[in-house]
Amino acid sequence: MAFTVTILGNSSAKPTSNAHPSAQVVNLNEQYYLVDAGEGVQRQLIRRGINPLRLRAVFISHLHGDHCFGLFPLIATLGLEGKRTPLDIYAPAPMGEILEFHRRYFWDDLPYEVKWHEVRTTEHQIIMENNTLEVWSIPLRHRVPTAGYLFKEKQPGLNVEKFKIEKYGLSIAEIVAAKRGEDIVRNGEIIANEELTYIPYKARSYAYLSDTNYSARAAERVKGVDLLYHETTYSEKENILSKGRGHSTTHDAAKAALKAEAKRLIIGHFSSRYKDYEQLAEECRDIFPETYIAREGETFTIEQRG
Amino acid sequence: MAFTVTILGNSSAKPTSNAHPSAQVVNLNEQYYLVDAGEGVQRQLIRRGINPLRLRAVFISHLHGDHCFGLFPLIATLGLEGKRTPLDIYAPAPMGEILEFHRRYFWDDLPYEVKWHEVRTTEHQIIMENNTLEVWSIPLRHRVPTAGYLFKEKQPGLNVEKFKIEKYGLSIAEIVAAKRGEDIVRNGEIIANEELTYIPYKARSYAYLSDTNYSARAAERVKGVDLLYHETTYSEKENILSKGRGHSTTHDAAKAALKAEAKRLIIGHFSSRYKDYEQLAEECRDIFPETYIAREGETFTIEQRG
Numbered sequence: 001m002a003f004t005v006t007i008l009g010n011s012s013a014k015p016t017s018n019a020h021p022s023a024q025v026v027n028l029n030e031q032y033y034l035v036d037a038g039e040g041v042q043r044q045l046i047r048r049g050i051n052p053l054r055l056r057a058v059f060i061s062h063l064h065g066d067h068c069f070g071l072f073p074l075i076a077t078l079g080l081e082g083k084r085t086p087l088d089i090y091a092p093a094p095m096g097e098i099l100e101f102h103r104r105y106f107w108d109d110l111p112y113e114v115k116w117h118e119v120r121t122t123e124h125q126i127i128m129e130n131n132t133l134e135v136w137s138i139p140l141r142h143r144v145p146t147a148g149y150l151f152k153e154k155q156p157g158l159n160v161e162k163f164k165i166e167k168y169g170l171s172i173a174e175i176v177a178a179k180r181g182e183d184i185v186r187n188g189e190i191i192a193n194e195e196l197t198y199i200p201y202k203a204r205s206y207a208y209l210s211d212t213n214y215s216a217r218a219a220e221r222v223k224g225v226d227l228l229y230h231e232t233t234y235s236e237k238e239n240i241l242s243k244g245r246g247h248s249t250t251h252d253a254a255k256a257a258l259k260a261e262a263k264r265l266i267i268g269h270f271s272s273r274y275k276d277y278e279q280l281a282e283e284c285r286d287i288f289p290e291t292y293i294a295r296e297g298e299t300f301t302i303e304q305r306g
Numbered sequence: 307m308a309f310t311v312t313i314l315g316n317s318s319a320k321p322t323s324n325a326h327p328s329a330q331v332v333n334l335n336e337q338y339y340l341v342d343a344g345e346g347v348q349r350q351l352i353r354r355g356i357n358p359l360r361l362r363a364v365f366i367s368h369l370h371g372d373h374c375f376g377l378f379p380l381i382a383t384l385g386l387e388g389k390r391t392p393l394d395i396y397a398p399a400p401m402g403e404i405l406e407f408h409r410r411y412f413w414d415d416l417p418y419e420v421k422w423h424e425v426r427t428t429e430h431q432i433i434m435e436n437n438t439l440e441v442w443s444i445p446l447r448h449r450v451p452t453a454g455y456l457f458k459e460k461q462p463g464l465n466v467e468k469f470k471i472e473k474y475g476l477s478i479a480e481i482v483a484a485k486r487g488e489d490i491v492r493n494g495e496i497i498a499n500e501e502l503t504y505i506p507y508k509a510r511s512y513a514y515l516s517d518t519n520y521s522a523r524a525a526e527r528v529k530g531v532d533l534l535y536h537e538t539t540y541s542e543k544e545n546i547l548s549k550g551r552g553h554s555t556t557h558d559a560a561k562a563a564l565k566a567e568a569k570r571l572i573i574g575h576f577s578s579r580y581k582d583y584e585q586l587a588e589e590c591r592d593i594f595p596e597t598y599i600a601r602e603g604e605t606f607t608i609e610q611r612g
Contacts, residue, residue, distance in 0.1 A: 014383050015349045039379045040346045043321045065382045065412050073345045073375045077320050
């Protein structure tokens, strides 16, 4: 079951000639979720071979233009593409008013429903759930109300050891019961479930924390995350400027990854002043070695681990 | 004095992996004017080496998203870039309301003024004027109120023939007077102005007609234009579909160019169904041989002619 994150943009505020503003796609088992939607996101999706019609939901961290100006043209295009099923949008207020405005001026004939779900940026809670995934909001510390998102795969179902099936001569009904976590009872004798089954792999997780000052509490809330995206707008040399603007430096991001006990850190949302992202990554690696750059078009895979 | 048109986007409605929606830059004597502003226009400007701060004014043909969704992020970025002088925006109503909405939700701290000038899409009139340029609105026939724009260079000032200066021994005051178009009077004798002066080159013009059904009246209003951009969303094979959607086919565009007695025709605003624009250009050339494709990044130069 695939669990990947594809970077569609990594620049902060101003796009540059070779960088788009914030946008990513999370793919869990061929279910696609858009995370932030900077200008140009619909074209970036097409360029990366992701059909916008496949998006299940959109998660917007906050209502600065570089995180959402691409959403409105995307919604228009999905209408032209003949979308009929609703599009769920998770975002802080007043996204509802903003969508209503666009409906009035630009989408009077949209053939599908755009459903806004308000994300309360001061609360850490589950905001979306389906068979394979939970998404949690993470309060962040930016200049405007902002939420990060934690994508938590649900614990995969139990498997039954093949050699135990043979050893005990388990029937299909017994195998199904064991997969449900039940013990097997035969003539009053019990075969404990844990004797028969194993967890095929550990549930995986991805956290998106942008835009934000360093927040120990946010890091705590994504503890043990497999892959952490943390905004890194500035070099540590700009730490005073960074704090004042509600952003993070390289060291902030690395400290958050350390605190969260993340397996890997992806940095992005770079200020347009930087051409050499490798230098920023190096600053992070002084504190957190497993640091990677959110390069446009790159896909990060979260592998299954036993 | 340069007079050029640079294509930033040529696709209709939906962007594709290799095409941006409508946007162009007109450069007259290093004064830059943006014509339509599809999504991604700010990045397209940077990619083509045009500093967005140099834009004098923006002309929007109509309020479909593929012609204006790039304007709002551009305005935001100009704020971040420290723009202080006003930005003039010429567009049909209700652009004023749309700008006001963005001011409320996205630009509360914009450091410059955004000045909207209403373009009445049923009237053919001068809407902007400065020392070198007049811009006229051209009523078009689309599904929503739409204006084309005619960029008319002002007639360049008179030059005085060098050999006439010598022949008559003209003083500097007399040369200045001749350049103003005055006759020279000496001891009751008159040297006629046309004996001394010549027009260095003919005033040039560019017309932007998008989006529209074929309109003989619009073509009449740009009569003699040097360079005509006419939308060409469809092949002639789709002429029924095209009419119903308020668009033009290859033959519509070519007929308009013929009717306008244009020197050259540029076609663009192609439906995403076409990969081979050359085929569309060939259809036009059956009627109007001097047809060119609005390829992204291409600059068309209007040369001075005597």
